[in-house]
Amino acid sequence: MRSQGNRAQRWSAGLVLVVMGWLLVLQVRADEPAVMPPLADAYQAEAQELLADADVRARWLALLHIQQGRLQIENPQFLLSLPDYSPEREMALTRTLFERDANNICRFPARHLFLQQAGVRVPARPACADFEAFTRKIPADTVSVVYATEYLTETTSMMGHGMLALSGTNGDGNPAAYAVTFFTEIDTYNPVSLFYQTIIAGKDGFFIVQSLSAHYRYYLLEYQRPVWRYDIRMDADQRQLLQAHVWELKQFDILYQFDTLNCATMALDLLALAYPDINQDVGWVSPLDVARIVEQRGIVSGTRIDLASRWQTRRLSYELGSDGREAALALLDPETPVPTEPVTLADDEQQRKIQQLALHYQDWRYETGLISEVEWQQGLQRLPERADLADPEADAAYRRPMLNPLDAQMSFGVRQEDQRSWMLLNWVPAGHQLTDDYRHNFTEYELQVMAPTLKVSDTGEVRLHRLQIFSAAGMTPYESLTGGWSGRLALGIEPVVDEKLDTHSAFQLQTAGGLGLALNDSWTAYGLLGVGTDLRPAERYGWVAPEVGTYFYWAEGLKTRLFWKPRWRLQQELLQQTGFSQTLTFSPQHALLLEADQWRSAELQRTDVQLQWRWYY
Known part of the structure; x- marks a missing residue:
């Protein structure tokens, strides 16, 4: 039992x-989620027929963020046909989704609008409260590309930031302007971790629509970065489609990747809704590239430039020299009585520039908190009206960032090193080197991330000459009114010369800081004090190395750099390095570079020479 x-x-x-x-x-x-009904054969066949038209297909791929067959947004909530994606299946599944429940149109209003514009019969869009509130608030009478240039003392900002802007009259009849931007948060200063997260694995991206004035305050006032704005020619249908697609993207998780999906590529993807080929065959894209592309394509209907007060102060300070600076400060002297009548604009050009310098310097002091609002206003009362002092054409013509080198490069050349001959191959996937032509900047920059240099001997031996894991340098000339520091931070595998003048590979970390001095508009001298450490299996040691140098531009495309860098380390002989480089820039894409380094210890001397052809892309 x-x-x-x-x-x-x-x-x-x-x-x-x-x-x-x-x-x-x-x-x-x-x-x-409910399983979607089987794909209708009729929709599949209609999609194939519709997408046989090259123009329709290109615009549909732009709406799906497909570049040369590469999926930019691999999110199954965004691409319905994953994992078996095809443009035809995606269109058929989209139509099936709409037919199954018209309320799904509120999820993809841009796709619905695209199909309508292509002449496809789809259900009418129902009332989509959130989408309609968005379009009422965010007008799209004008679509613009916005480019914020580099921050003078922040090397990692050298490529700037790019985004789109939507502006016009909103549903309440008021003027409104909003920025459409895609970015990620940098939450680590570890260059290896940062490389892995932003290039290999990807990081959470944020697709944000915010007030454009807030971005202008951030860039122009807080970080003193000039902002360029290009209005793009689009018809009403194109603007409406882009506006609806911006709403779509706000709903989805998108992975940010530095080399394939960043703020610049997102801006180009959105522009591709009107110009489908604008994001094809462009390779890696930086924010500055977006500004260049829309200029080169001739799709700009108008340009507006807002220059930061620090930028304008530096420009006029360099031009006017010490006498002009003293005259500008005299105009702002608080001991001088405030005029009872409005101040008139000076007739003499030099005096007008002094008045302009005083205005911009007064603005900069207020924006950075050096003076109070009352002191700011009192200073302005000693100057002509702001509108009378404005000279936007002269401002914009000076050091245009669009004339800087392209933001990726490869170099090929030969090297004579310690009586051996090598062929060199250097690749900087994103960034620049100090030997590049930076006439159109206030600051000489270097930024390299995972940039290798290989060398091959005449016997076929292949070696890693250098690997810049992360290298950032900025030579910002000190300016007496607004200051400015120079510095360097680098981490990588470097060819290290010892006191016997033998070369070894070592893992090197170095940092340096100092000052630069603009001797004139094209000639700068600098001095840095650096410290570092070299690590290799045989030994580990730290060192101290001051550096003094100069760089100057002889003429269009001719740049020379000279430096002397002695190095001390404990219980070792003094090692001195003298460096020379001559850059000849032929075009925005090509340059010839000659470099020579002389090494000297107590009794030994060695000279290395290399010649490279540099291609920017």
């Missing part, structure tokens, strides 16, 4: 478990 009772208990317990299991399965299935 006991065995039968145990058997009955086991059967009862098993039945309970089975019932609970089925209930759990049913609950899990209830939580899953």
Whole structure:
């Protein structure tokens, strides 16, 4: 009887478990998204016929963020046909989604509008409260590309930031302007971790629509970065499609990747809705590239430039020199009585520039908190009206960032090193080097991330000459009114010369800081004090190395750099390095670079020379 009772208990317990299991399965299935009905053959066939038109296909791929067959947004909530994606399946599944429930149109209003514009019969869009509130608030009478240039003392900002702007009259009849931007948060200063997160694995991206004035305050006032704005030619249908697609993108999680999907590529992807080929065959894209592309394509209907007060102060300070600076400060002297009548604009050009310098310097002091609002206003009362002092054409013509080198480069050349000959190959996937032509900047920049240099001997031996894991340098000339520091931070595998003038590879970390001095508009001298450490299996040591140098521009495209860098380390002889480089820039994409380094210890001397052809892309 006991065995039968145990058997009955086991059967009862098993039945309970089975019932609970089925209930759990049913609950899990209830939580899953509903399975879409089988794909309609008619929709598939219609999609194939429609997408046979090259123009329609290109605009549909732009709406899906497909570049040369590469999926920019691999999110199954965004691409319905994943994992078996195709443009035709995506269109058919989109139509099926709309037919199944018209309320799904509120999820993809841009796709619905695209199909309507292409002449496809789709259900009418229902009332989409959130989408309609968005379009009422965010007008799209004008679509613009906005480019914020580099921050003078922040090397990692050297490529600037790019975004789109939507502006016009909103549903309440008021003027409104909003920035459409895509970015990620940098939450680590570890260059290896940063490289992995932003290039290999990707980071969470943020697709944000915010007041454009807030961005202008951030860039122009807080970080003193000039902002360029290009209005793009688009018809009403194109602007409406872009506006609806911006709403779509706000709903989805998008992975930010530095080399394939960043603020610049997102801006180009959005512009591709009107100009489908604008984001094809462009390779890696920086924010500055977006500004260049829209200029080169001739799709700009108007340009507006807002220059930061620090930028304008530096420009006029360099031009006017110490006498002009003293005259400008005299105009702002608080001991001088405030005029009872409005101040008139000076007739003499030099005096007008002094008045302009005083205005911009007064603005900069107020924006950075050096003076109060009352002091700011008192200073302005000693100057002509702001509108009278404005000279936007002269401001914009000076050091245009669009004339800087392209933001990626490869170099090929030969090297004579310690009586051996090598061929060199250097690749900077994103950034620049100090030997590049930076006439159109106030600051000489270097920024390299995972930039390798290989060398091949005449016997076929291949070596890693250098690997810049992260290298950032900025030579910002000190300016007496607004200051400015120079510095360097680098981490990588470097060719290190010892006191016997032998070369070894070492893992090197170095940092340096100092000052630069603009001797004139094209000639700068600088001095840095650096410290670092070299790590290799045989030994580890720290060192101290001051550096003094100069760089100057002889003429269009001719740049020369000279430096002297002695290095001390404990219980070792002094090692001195003297460097020379001559850059000849032929075009925005090509330059010839000659470099020579002389190494000297107590009794030994060695000279290395290399010649490279540099290609910017």
